[in-house]
Amino acid sequence: MIRLKHGFVACLLAGVLLLSACSGGSSATNSGNPNAGQSDDQLIYKKKCISCHGVDLQGRAGPSLQxxxxxxxxxxxxxxxxxxxxxxxxxEKRLSEEELRSVARWLSEMK
Ligand code: HEC
Structure with missing residues (x-):
């Protein structure tokens, strides 16, 4: 019985860890790898912002950034x-200063 309980708790813990690992998103920082000719700013946007601001910056839960x-x-x-x-x-905690700068610069060109 005790072993079962332990297993259950361990399972829960693993689930929590996995979840936070997924949403923590430290994976955007491999800026040395220019993915298929896309610049970092657009990659960051795809990973972090698209869900609320849309594929074409047209807006979804968040406003349009076009x-x-x-x-x-x-x-x-x-x-x-x-x-x-x-x-x-x-x-501020999820992107580096440099990443924040490059996304901000890119968006400031959306006129
Ligand atoms: C959870 C959804 C969500 C995510 C993810 C998100 N945003 Fe937003 N964003 C919003 C909402 C909602 C607003 C409107 C805030 C307000 O009304 O003050 C907003 C506002 C903005 C604005 C100001 C727009 C304006 O016209 O005033 C900018 C710029 C912006 N977001 C950029 C980004 C960037 C860049 C990312 C990714 C790094 C991002 N957002 C990720 C929801 C999101």
Whole structure:
């Protein structure tokens, strides 16, 4: 009985670990590998942002970013990505400074 219980707890733990490993997303940091000619900013966007902002930046749960560059400066975009805002999660711990910069710069060109 005790062994069974242990097995169950271990299973739960493994599940939790797996889940957090999946959503933690440290995998975006292999910037030395230019994937099929796509730049880092777009790769980061695909991995972290597409679910809320859509495949073509058209917006889903989050607003469209298609002309975000004409509304916000690169600095403002950086700060929103880093610190979050309302429904927008913060990414300061999930992306490196460099990654935040490159996504912000890329989005600031969307006009
Ligand atoms: C969980 C869903 C979600 C994810 C993931 C997400 N966003 Fe957002 N984002 C939002 C929402 C919701 C808003 C609107 C926030 C508000 O109303 O203040 C937003 C707002 C923004 C804005 C400001 C747009 C504007 O017009 O003011 C930018 C820029 C942005 N997101 C970039 C990103 C980037 C870059 C990523 C990936 C690193 C990302 N978002 C990931 C939900 C998300």
């Amino acid at each position: 002309n975000v560059g004409s509304q916000l400066t690169e600095e403002e975009i950086y700060s929103i990505i880093a610190n979050g805002r309302k429904g927008m999660p913060k990414f």
